[in-house]
Amino acid sequence: MADSALVLFDYWRSSASYRVRIALHLKGLAFKQHSVHLVRDGGEQHASSYRDLNPQGLVPALVHNGQVLTQSLSICEYLDEQFPEYALLPPDPLSRARARALAQTVACDIHPLNNLRVQQQIRQRFSPGKGEVVEWMNHWVSEGFSAIEQWLSRSSAMGDFCMGDAPGLADCFLVPQVYNAERFGCDLAPFPRIIEVTGRCRGIPAFAAAAPEAQPDAPVE
């Protein structure tokens, strides 16, 4: 299947975009990028031209052969079904369920509480004191990472990566969340397995190519 028709609408620092970029690079798929700046001009994701594409006004969105796909997890599953050559999910249902549960702990229980729009709503609605928004964010990272760390420590499936000896779906979700956690100064010392897996992932070209600072819309330092 021609993969030249993949266009990713993303933003360098969006961690949901970062997940999909890792998946695309792991699969060796060529794709074009269209930057949606989440801050400039009040947020380009709110522009009607982008809302026409994704009514949620969130990144990423992936256009494949003219069809728009949204939600990073759904996009990764789609890529795994359409381009199975490098599989993000293992073959057996139980292992697939475990990999998805790890990814969803990030996607459903950590990141939704910490993203930009939630920070903005907290500031507008509750007038938090200095540092309170960062404390809020670190609370959810700590809750979610504690569970992931425990799963990794008791799982016979953990190898060099979250599930086995090759990076997969869970790693695509974990690494961007660690990036966010570091950015907001969360203490990661209690999570040695998470640090270990993340370090290993960062040494892999697909992860390096997907990193925020490597994106064309990242600011020049």
Add this chain to the structure above:
Amino acid sequence: MADSALVLFDYWRSSASYRVRIALHLKGLAFKQHSVHLVRDGGEQHASSYRDLNPQGLVPALVHNGQVLTQSLSICEYLDEQFPEYALLPPDPLSRARARALAQTVACDIHPLNNLRVQQQIRQRFSPGKGEVVEWMNHWVSEGFSAIEQWLSRSSAMGDFCMGDAPGLADCFLVPQVYNAERFGCDLAPFPRIIEVTGRCRGIPAFAAAAPEAQPDAPVE
């Protein structure tokens, strides 16, 4: 495959539990229920006996043949792979992606911002004024439902249900979120398609059997 070995750890009012109950009933699978009371004694989900099962301390958890599964979306995907007879997901990758994106709009962008532990954290950290927590909750319902309503209105896939003429994954996630929205007095008038689909689902025995008030741990009115 014997399905007598399915045990669901749930709570009548937990909307993530409600999703999995619908999926189990749609598939006609027999299961035992083990109630985890989210309020009594400071929350039974925090007890070490339950954390041993699910380190996240969240419901639901499904035990199948002695293996513990967590995260409602992952559990539904697992059920669809293990018990394919009533399929929750359509066969083609694009339709699967659309169904998952609808489910994830609920699971990643509405519900995580509104569940019990988040309400508790907002109250503890930000001392919100009267009614402000309910306004916060309704904001996220309104954001997410606006996008879902638009998707349904432009989708050629919408039939009597979110995707086609039989209930599937997206409906399993939508109906419990509507239940929550009604409970907190959110105005649903702007979402006629969501109301229409939900009404149709409620007329189906699998959805009725999964409803909060029909559960063995629901309080007697």
